[in-house]
Amino acid sequence: MKISVCIPMYNEKRIIASTARTLSEYMSSHFCDYEILFCSDGSTDGCDRAVEELCLPCVRVISYQPNRGKGYAVRTAMLEAKGDVRIFTDADLAYGTDVIGRIVTAFAEHSDADMVFGSRNLDKDGYEGYTLVRKLASKAYLRLLSLAGGFRLSDSQCGCKAFSGAAAEKIFSRLEVNGFAFDFEAILWAMKMKMKICEIPVKVINHGESKVRLLRDSLQMMKDLRKMRKRIRKTEI
Numbered sequence: 001m002k003i004s005v006c007i008p009m010y011n012e013k014r015i016i017a018s019t020a021r022t023l024s025e026y027m028s029s030h031f032c033d034y035e036i037l038f039c040s041d042g043s044t045d046g047c048d049r050a051v052e053e054l055c056l057p058c059v060r061v062i063s064y065q066p067n068r069g070k071g072y073a074v075r076t077a078m079l080e081a082k083g084d085v086r087i088f089t090d091a092d093l094a095y096g097t098d099v100i101g102r103i104v105t106a107f108a109e110h111s112d113a114d115m116v117f118g119s120r121n122l123d124k125d126g127y128e129g130y131t132l133v134r135k136l137a138s139k140a141y142l143r144l145l146s147l148a149g150g151f152r153l154s155d156s157q158c159g160c161k162a163f164s165g166a167a168a169e170k171i172f173s174r175l176e177v178n179g180f181a182f183d184f185e186a187i188l189w190a191m192k193m194k195m196k197i198c199e200i201p202v203k204v205i206n207h208g209e210s211k212v213r214l215l216r217d218s219l220q221m222m223k224d225l226r227k228m229r230k231r232i233r234k235t236e237i
Contacts, residue, residue, distance in 0.1 A: 002033040003104060004083030008073035009040055009091040013047040017054060019093055024056040026097040031104075034058055039077040042067030071175065071182025078163070078172045087162040095160045096205040103162045106200050114167040114195035117153065118160035123201035153199065156183055160202055167195055176231075181224035188232050 005023060009016055020038065027034045036056075040048040040063040048063045062080060074088050085107055089095060095118060106116045161183070163171065170193065177185045190197060 001085065001104075002035070002083045003027070003031050003100070004035050004037060004078075004081035004086040005100060006037045006039065006074060006077035006081055006086065006088040007091050008070050008077065008088065009038055009043060009047055010067060010070075010073070011043050011045040011047060012091045013043075013045040013050050015092055016047045017050050019091055020051050020054055020056055020059060022093060022097060024054075024059060026100065028057065030101055035060060035081065035083065037062060037077045037081055039073040039080075040064070041070065041073035069178035069182075070180055071185075072178040074182060075172045075175050078168050081168070082165075084165045085162055086165060086168045087160070089160045092206050094204050094206050095158075095202045099160055099200075099202055102200055103160075106198055107162070107164070110196075110198050112196055113198045114164050115190060115197045116162045117156075117197060117199050118158040118202035119153070119199040120158060120202060120204065122199060123203055125203045153187065153197065156187060158202060161186075171195075174235075177224055177228065179221075179224065181221040181228070184221065184225055185228050185232075188228055192232055192235075193237060 005027065007019065007023070012019075016038070020036070023036050027036060036059045038048070038051045038059070038061045040061065042065050043063070048061050051059065051061050060080075062076060064076070078086050078088065085104060087100060087103055089099070099118060103116050103118075107113055110116075157180075167190070171186050171189045174189055175182055175185050187197070
């Protein structure tokens with residue numbers, strides 16, 4: 001089984017070499033057949049070159065201009081990937097590396113699963129390190145967006161998600177949203193195609209600065225959600 005790990009990045013030069021080394025060490029010691037894809041979303045700080053110069057095995061860098069959004073970067077990497085299991089996670093490895101092994105195990109234990117998503121709400125320590133205000137805001141935000149989207153996942157916005165190769169091809173080839181709401185679009189397509197989603201508990205280990213601006217981005221996501229639901233509902237598959 002080939003495992004692909006996809007890392008979207010935008011001006012992450014400060015941390016990306018450390019991320020690449022950490023990922024490479026973990027993957028090479030746990031898997032025989034793997035690849036790591038770094039997708040530079042219009043970066044201008046040279047983070048793509050910083051990864052390339054490390055000359056790490058089984059690592060590929062994808063670059064394009066201009067900046068188009070996290071959704072576009074993830075979509076590009078997931079469709080370039082060749083893995084039987086394709087995982088995307090954040091450039092700061094917010095959920096650590098052990099979660100990769102747990103995802104692969106979940107696929108093995110649930111052979112009918114099309115997707116395995118991380119959830120901070122399935123573990124009492126999932127929000128460890130969050131301030132009370134940030135934790136409450138995050139939970140309320142997720143609840144509101146899940147109700148608007150019409151799905152029951154406990155943590156639709158967790159930045160660690162995995163797809164079988166077949167599911168990745170079917171879903172990401174249909175996605176159009178370039179911003180943060182791409183997760184919702186993927187979930188809505190999965191629901192339409194009656195795919196099975198499993199959730200596993202995760203917690204944030206590395207608390208980097210979030211690039212999501214809660215009020216502005218949540219309003220944009222609500223707009224995107226309305227458009228997505230209408231378009232996907234009308235689309236034949």
